[in-house]
Structures are given as C-alpha cells and as structure tokens.
Amino acid sequence: MGAPIRLAVLGLGAVAQVVHLPLIARRPELFTVSAVADFSEEVTDVVGRRFGVAEKRRFRTLDELLDAGDVDALMILSRGSHAKAVLAAFERRLPVFCEKPLAFTTGEVDELVAAEPDLGHPALLLAYMKQYDPAVVEAARLLEEIDDVRSIEATVLHPTGASQLAFGHVAGPSGPLPDWALEEIASEDRRLWTAAVGDAEDGLWRAYRGSLVSSLAHDLSIMRSFGAPPATVDHADIWRQSSKFAVRDVGRDRGSFGQHPPSISATGTLAAGGRYTLAWHYLPDFPAYRETVRVVHGRGTVELVFPSPYLLHAPTELTVTTLDGDAERRVVRRSITEAFETQLEAFHAMVRDGVTPRSGLADGRQDILDCQRIVAAYAARTGVELGGEVGAVAAALTGAVTAS
Numbered sequence: 465m466g467a468p469i470r471l472a473v474l475g476l477g478a479v480a481q482v483v484h485l486p487l488i489a490r491r492p493e494l495f496t497v498s499a500v501a502d503f504s505e506e507v508t509d510v511v512g513r514r515f516g517v518a519e520k521r522r523f524r525t526l527d528e529l530l531d532a533g534d535v536d537a538l539m540i541l542s543r544g545s546h547a548k549a550v551l552a553a554f555e556r557r558l559p560v561f562c563e564k565p566l567a568f569t570t571g572e573v574d575e576l577v578a579a580e581p582d583l584g585h586p587a588l589l590l591a592y593m594k595q596y597d598p599a600v601v602e603a604a605r606l607l608e609e610i611d612d613v614r615s616i617e618a619t620v621l622h623p624t625g626a627s628q629l630a631f632g633h634v635a636g637p638s639g640p641l642p643d644w645a646l647e648e649i650a651s652e653d654r655r656l657w658t659a660a661v662g663d664a665e666d667g668l669w670r671a672y673r674g675s676l677v678s679s680l681a682h683d684l685s686i687m688r689s690f691g692a693p694p695a696t697v698d699h700a701d702i703w704r705q706s707s708k709f710a711v712r713d714v715g716r717d718r719g720s721f722g723q724h725p726p727s728i729s730a731t732g733t734l735a736a737g738g739r740y741t742l743a744w745h746y747l748p749d750f751p752a753y754r755e756t757v758r759v760v761h762g763r764g765t766v767e768l769v770f771p772s773p774y775l776l777h778a779p780t781e782l783t784v785t786t787l788d789g790d791a792e793r794r795v796v797r798r799s800i801t802e803a804f805e806t807q808l809e810a811f812h813a814m815v816r817d818g819v820t821p822r823s824g825l826a827d828g829r830q831d832i833l834d835c836q837r838i839v840a841a842y843a844a845r846t847g848v849e850l851g852g853e854v855g856a857v858a859a860a861l862t863g864a865v866t867a868s
Contacts, residue, residue: 470498472535474526475542476511482632482774485515487805494812501529503645504637545656547572557581560588561811565677566828568656569853573829585818589811592685595822597803599780603766604689612762616740618683623750624712628772662851670722671702676835680744684831692734694834700730700841712748730838777802
C-alpha cells in the first residue's frame, strides 16, 4: 500500500471534528494528518492538539499551509465555495478531497477544469458520501436491470444544525473571528452572490447556496448514481412558513439558509421518460434529520431512508419491494459500513491507484447547473428578477416558453 498519504486539512468545523478527522485517525495505514488550517486560531489549536498535529503545522490560512509544504493532498472542509482552495491546490499539483459545495457558479468550475493538473490520475474527488453508502450502491446495482423507472421521489427533512450536532461537542471559537477573516468571508459571499443571482434578495441567494447547492445536491448525486439525472425542470417553488408553537431557534443556520429558512420543491422529467419530485424542508422542531429517496418502477419499488449524516455507522435502510407469485415480497437491507469511511478509501485509491471517483468536476458542474435550473424555473414562473448565471438560465427558459 505504500506510505500513508500526508493530508492537509482546511476547515476545522463540525464535519471535520465529528466525521473526517476521527475516521482518518482510525485509518493510519491510509492517511496521516500533516497540517491543519482554520480562520480561528483557537479552534486550530484545540483540534490540532486533539488529533496530534504539531503546533508548527497549525495554520490560519490556506496559503500559509501550502507554503509550508510536506503534504501530498488537500482535504477541503471549509464553509462556502471551495473553488479558490481547489485552484490553489491545483497550482501546486496536489490532489483534492473536496467536500460540497464545490462552487456556487459554473464559471468557477470551468476555471477549475481548465486548471486541472495532469497527475496521472484524477485530481479531485467531490465528496458526496451518499454515493459511497452501501445501500445506494446496492440500489444502483438493482436499478441497472430496470428499464421503466416511473418516478424518483426525494424528500429531505432538515432540523437545525445545532440539534443534529449537540452530541458531538464541537469546539468553536469563544469570540468572533478576526476582522480580516470576516471581511474576506463577506467579500467572497457578495462576489459569488452577484455572480450567481445578481441583485436577488438574501433569502433567495441563501436558498440557492445553502438549501440547494449545499444540501439537495446530494439527492442529485444519488439520481446520477441511478443513471437518472433530471432532464427538465418543469415546475419549482420556494416558500416559507412559520408556527407560533416553534421551540428551537434557527441560530447559526441563518448564515447558510437565510433569516427564515425555506421549503423548496421541484418536479420534472427523467431522460428515459419517467418523472421526479424533489422536496427540501427546513423544520426547526423536527426530531431528527430524515432523507427519503423512493424509486417506483413497473415491477416494484426501491426505497432508501437516510439517518443524520453525522451519526457514524447509523445504517441507511434499503427496502426493495417486488412481486413473489401473487404476494408482495419486501427485503430490507441495513449495513453499518460507514459511507464517509468508504469515501476516504476511494480517495486513497484515486491517489495511489488512479481509480476514478464517483463524482468529479464535471459532475459537480452538472449538479450546480441543475440547482440553477430549479431557481430559474421558480423565477420564470413567479416573475422574480434575477441576474448572474441563474438569471441567464431563467431568461433562456422564459424565451423558450415564449417561442413555444
């Protein structure tokens, strides 16, 4: 297997502390964490000590980390678009493990495609861990034999991040980030906001960047795994509701999903003729994260029920319904194999053996475009004015409707 890959980790928030770093620590034959970086010096020191990273290998910025050298690959776990970090790694000919979101615009991805180095193997694994879930892999295998998928229905019920992560005791900064870091984050957010949706209001931008590109994109990746990505977006809606009985506060989730996080729905056609329905609901008082993907075909159903992604080894339940004589046959499959860990193995295989990952740059670009098509369909139907890339998609959609 050779020496472990020396992995630099950018971003030390919840997914780093609760998921990736504990799993990496359990697989020393595959990886060693050689450096870490985060805007918060306090968090960098706490997490660095916890996972045995030498003090001199703890950094505040990506440039400092990369300039220090002695790394074989970069793992990007920071918030926001990851395109700039990927580009910096590509410039140093480093392979990248990139958590979603890869980017918020197709233009960012096009720049990455042009800059992708020839390493003798793919340069980036886009970390849609659900594609590595044994239940998804088995469902995809079963669906290879199906030629009449009638519908795919995916629903995400998303409670607060704080309620999902309370068990993890995530270390956060005791005070605000330094002014230079806050200014950098705000400037980049504003730049990409304009590039994606122009002068659209904050709630729509957050719905696009948080609910769609950073969350529902997982379900688009599952549809790709099934060989059934969306062909059209025929109807989309974004709306917000509240209850006087609400208990939990949205809290820090406002930064991701907006002041009043939305519900989103989209419907359309599949290339082979079936239909799909996507639904995403932010439900502050929902008891536990729940995600369901159901495929209906002429001989039965294939259904997946996902638990919270932060609960390592909590199994995804795969239920397959078929005809058995004149009776219904239901087979339930549950595996405790951890998708995040299988995904890490896939990254190692990509770097060491040149194995193609389940999602790369082109796949990420398509998912971003599909998210843009959802917002564009909503805007075209409701008359919401958009600029940027999504505005161009909406204008093309409106023109096509007018022409028809």
